[in-house]
Amino acid sequence: MNVLIIHAHNEPKSFCSALKDLAVEDLRKAGHQVRVSDLYVMNWNPVAGSEDFGSRSNPDYLVYALEQRKNHEAGTLAADVVAEIEKVQWCDLLILNFPVYWFSVPAILKGWIDRVMISGVFYGGRRIYDRGGMRGKKAQAVFTLGGRQHMFGDDAIHGDIRTMMRPLLQGAFGYCGFDVLPPFIGYHVPYLDDAERAQILHDYSAHLSELDGLDPLPMPQMNQFDEQLRPISD
């Protein structure tokens, strides 16, 4: 497999960064090709703006998603974005590796999603979900957070973690047609002792060795919706 890891932590010695390093090492040992985009090291620009476009379909009124598609077709999209798109096209498995900020991805990673996952390549019109541009590829979220596992669940204080992460798991990964693997989660990370952290690394290593056997999360199936994307009744 070709594996692309997008990493977004501002401390190279963090536990989250150790998860990234472990994945690189384990996956290479298992014979996979691995590339890493380390967004903080790259000084990645997260702002979706007119500077991304070397030409403009409409110079007077910016419709960002439209210009993404048009500029990609014209070869005038920002070079940093094009480089990331090519990495995603190369990969069989995309891993986003990040600390949870506000029940979501850090802004630098949100800006990777906003700028890289362009119309025409990742999705377009009704080419979404199981008809999305990324079908045949897998995607996985790997994240660390401060909360404990018991704070997440249907009756827990913050609710179900996969529901909290749905904008990423379904709204981004699933929407583009990736097979969405179950996320790997490191809970309570800032408060763990060395043995507890070692256990999570051990668990992640086991998880990585079993990627092929993981069932993807359920996603909407386009054949259950009509042309207007309304549910088809029985």
Added chain:
Amino acid sequence: MNVLIIHAHNEPKSFCSALKDLAVEDLRKAGHQVRVSDLYVMNWNPVAGSEDFGSRSNPDYLVYALEQRKNHEAGTLAADVVAEIEKVQWCDLLILNFPVYWFSVPAILKGWIDRVMISGVFYGGRRIYDRGGMRGKKAQAVFTLGGRQHMFGDDAIHGDIRTMMRPLLQGAFGYCGFDVLPPFIGYHVPYLDDAERAQILHDYSAHLSELDGLDPLPMPQMNQFDEQLRPISD
């Protein structure tokens, strides 16, 4: 009321920007004080990094949330962040006004949340939800999207819109103790004709005139959870 609008659209002539302009006009006419942070115009930096800190509690290992709190106490937090914190402290109602990117906020706005909503002021330890630092203030999300209303709901293709927006509504607003007003949503915006857009502006104007009568969304109540934030059984 003092109202702070955080606006995050890269096209000043966009419909989303028109919603912001309408809110400024209507709220001022109604006698409220209104301030606007227009993030694209401000060239807001969304990246949460070590550059935000003029001093370091631990120079060798960055724990971003910890340094946010320590630097705020020491008066060494980045000036752009301090200015936004003071605006939030001034306001009675916080409005985030944005186009939906990937079922979430654009990165530039995510970076406002990441950098501004600091530990010690917005939340801290078990000072969350109805004990959060922002209790007594209101918050509202106002957003535009391309999807139609029938694409959202329990049986709809993308699921319930408030669930999709839960990281913002509960995970950020609710978590900090804001009373979270129901979001105002402009559906299908890129595809509407002038009359349909005028109708949404009209509806938003009516919504703004009725803010006082809106019931906040339900959020977790801290007295229903124990010291470990486990649900208290009957």
